[in-house]
Amino acid sequence: MSLMRTKSIEQSIRDSDEPGHDLKRSLNAWDLAIMGVAVAVGAGIFSVGANAAANYAGPAVTLSFVLAAVTCGLAIMCYAEFASTIPVAGSAYTYTYATLGELLAWIIGWDLILELLAAGAVIAKYWGVYLSNVFSLFQVDVPTTLRLGPVAFDWGPFVIVAVFTVLLILGTRLSTMVNNVFTIIKVGIVVFVIVVGFTFVKAENFTPFVPPAQTPAGGGSVLTQSLLSFLTGSAPAQYGIFGIFSGAALVFFAFIGFDVVATSAEEVKNPQKNLPRGIFGGLILVSVLYILTTLALTGMSSYQDLAKAENPSLATAFVQVGAPWAAQVISVGILIGLTTVIMVLLMGLARVLLALSRDGLLPRWLSATSARHKTPVRLQLICGAAVALIAALTDVAWLEEMINIGTLSAFVLVSIGVVVLRRKRPDLPRGYRVPLSPGLPILSAVLCFYLMLNLAVESWLRFVVWLVIGFVIYFAYGRRHARVGLMNDPVRTRLADTGR
Secondary structure (H helix, E strand, O other), rough: OOOOOOOOOOHHHHHHHHOOOOOOOOOOOHHHHHHHHHOOOOOHHHHHHHHHHHHHHHHHHHHHHHHHHHHHHHHHHHHHHHHHHHHOOOOHHHHHHHHHHHHHHHHHHHHHHHHHHHHHHHHEEEEEEEHHHHHHHHHOOOEEEEEOHHHHHHHHHHHHHHHHHHHHHHHHHHHHHHHHHHHHHHHHHHHHHHHHHHOOOOOHHOOOOOOOOEEEEOOOOOOEHHHHHHHHHHOOOOHHHHHHHHHHHHHHHHOOOOHHOOOOHHHEEOOHHHHHHHHHHHHHHHHHHHHHHHHHHHHHHOOOHHOOOOOOOHHHHHHHHHHHHHHHHHHHHHHHHHHHHHHHHHHHHHHHHHHHHHHHOOHHHHHHOOOOOOOHHHHHHHHHHHHHHHHHOOHHHHHHHHHHHHHHHHHHHHHHHHHHHHHHHOOOOHHHHOOOOOHHHHHHHHHHHHHHHOOOOHHHHHHHHHHHHHHHHHHHHHHHHOHHHHHHOOHHHHHHOOOO
């Protein structure tokens, strides 16, 4: 059996209509744009930019955000073309299966599981932390951590994940309505923070806009330096031109989520038109919010002052200019912001697993959908339980740096896949086409890979371990049960469908 066997686009679309494994189309372009904003605008807008300004790029962090936005935009063009051509669940996994073959598709599917599971657990954990902050703000004396013998149980992450798991089981439309309300509220808070922040801006804080490069204090260890500096033997650099690139690799976390929107393709009405509109609309709004926020941040407080804080954030800048009340508003904003992120990540994780299961790379019985609600009940429960338990019972700090590398690797292969599909299937109707192809898709792949090289050696080592686990599962189960390899064997196909 070939490791590079592909699944035809026509077969992917037929499988999406299979009774008992299909989803209901109920989303429009507005829902998708709001979904993108919901998953992207979370704690990142209040903390990641400040960290990048303080420790990597200084005021030029604005350029880091522009570079990250352009890189994300190029990749999203590729996602939009694929999603309008193959409007089924699975996102990058499904697209890679149709173009680059089963093994690479499995790798990308496995990477997406890493991205969404890690992001879900990390964000849920932060939700619990900010819930505690809000309780303190309003003087509510309720402990958010319970001690069960030697085990510390954070009930906040567990509860919020459980609530959204139930909403997602009851139907995508219902959960989307709740998501839309929360997203509008948090965007309003972000705009309020931007307006207030600009009243404290001082022009001198933007000088020098690109601080001169310097060696970080302590030099850093091999594991914490970027893979690029490790491979080239260059000393780790802080600020300067390379600081802008390192900052872009860090703030790219703030744009993670638009690939999650593509996982909902199978639930979109008229996906050929609504998917590109929704994805690009959300990306433009998020980019504008991020750039305005970083301009306010670096104008309020100098990057040297931000660097003095142990964990610099937008709230740090407001405290430094004598407006601690704004920091309190930010705490409420983050809590609301993280709420919607959790929902979209849980939804995306279940859809990726649905696609893997429907193709037989994971047991087929997992992909069964509810006859009443047309939602993947079994997978949603499994995803909810996994995210809730990881967030409630463990320290998730080690997962944070894994999110970017999983996303960027998917972006690289999707960008390459667009070029391959154009050559293999030029006859396919496309609701959206990436302009200047193959130039822009290739540029997208190069930029994404370059940002990957700017991630820490430690992140790469953990990524390799995750891939090894994925290879074991694929060769032990997935390769033998993949439906593409069983099409000509009715008996084995029936066995695979029952999960044996």
